[in-house]
Amino acid sequence: MKELLYNLLHGSSTIVTPMDALQNMVIALILGVVVCITYRITYSGVAYSSKFNTALMMLSLITTMVMNILGTSLALSLGMVGALSIVRFRTAIKDPRDTTYIFWAISIGMGAGSSNYYIVIIGTLFIAATSIAFSFSFKKDNKYLVIVRGTNECIEAVRAALFSIYRPCKLRAETVTDDYTEIVYQIKLNNKDQLIDYENIKNIEGVSFVNMVARDGETLG
Template sequence: MKDQLLAGLEASTGALTLQDILLNFLIAGILGVVIFISYRISHSGAVYSAKFNVSLIMLTLVTTLVMNVIGNNIALSLGMVGALSIVRFRTAIKDPRDTAYIFWGIAVGVCCGVQEYLLSAIGSGIIFLFMLMFGAVKSNDRYLLVLRGESVAEQALEKAIDQIFGGKAQFKVKNTSNSFIEHIYELSQKQVQQAEKQIGSLTSYLNKIEGMTAVNLISQNDEINR
């Protein structure tokens, strides 16, 4: 029984011809370019990484290579899983969408490696359309308004903030000393835009308060802090 089980594990019934191998890599390369284009369209600005985008194509081809090696050999597939399980990746993912692209590249490589060309093409087409529709969605920017000045400016500053934002500015931090104050407020992008329509430049307006020494407006989002 053990000999029969061992023989079944060692059997390889999916030997590929040179033509099959080349076709697998050709289809994987074409679909890898589709992934490349989709990533380029859905990412823009400082968050876009050309090197990461190229690596998506390489990931697709490498996965195809692995699947060509494994074929239908169960023993080899188990050994490959064990070997790959020791690999540890430390590259930080800057954008949550990058994870979806990594899995997309792996899935295409697996499909091409087992010659499921139609499935990989249809699946990539559907994912491409969804990425076009939702890939450009970005989180709403949040702003930190950091105010520093002399203690004598505290009352005037708080009154100005209440008037500008109608008491809706989210108070985060307050640091004080005998001669120094620091207030930090969290604002939405909409609040900042509405305030600047009324008073012009928010930072310039607050800097005019007597005793103010510094006004900083910091934009924060999931992609990058500015």
């Protein structure tokens, strides 16, 4: 029984040659660059992070290195699980799409590190093509929130200006105090010329400020 357990833990180990390790790392690097390019092309948010994009490529290389170390050794695999269990990752992932890229980078490292080249290359190219195709096939949502604050007397003029410029124009919130009134309308930009008309709302007498906020957090004001 002891001999069986020993062979199970140590007898299945496979030595990775330097050339195999280098080949795995090069393939992981190339596919990691594909992930970075795809992320940059398909990113549609406001605060693009080049550091996160670089981290994706590094994650592929690190996972490949870990797989090269483990090989097929069950003992090393159990030891790695124990070592990683004490590490806590507290980085907040705000966009669920970023999580998929993290799993993609890890999958590349696992595939390259285990020498499953065909699977990881075909999978990476297919995922990249699908991501880019879907990012261009769906049109960008041009809906914005217009936030206007001004005196109580000027708000009706602001409403009239908004309804004359934008269609549709829906009231989302309204705050009325003794000193000022703040209104929030949801509008849709049909052309770039409407941005010029939006600037004219600031010139209405009594208006304190005007902000235009996109759904992804981009602010124009």
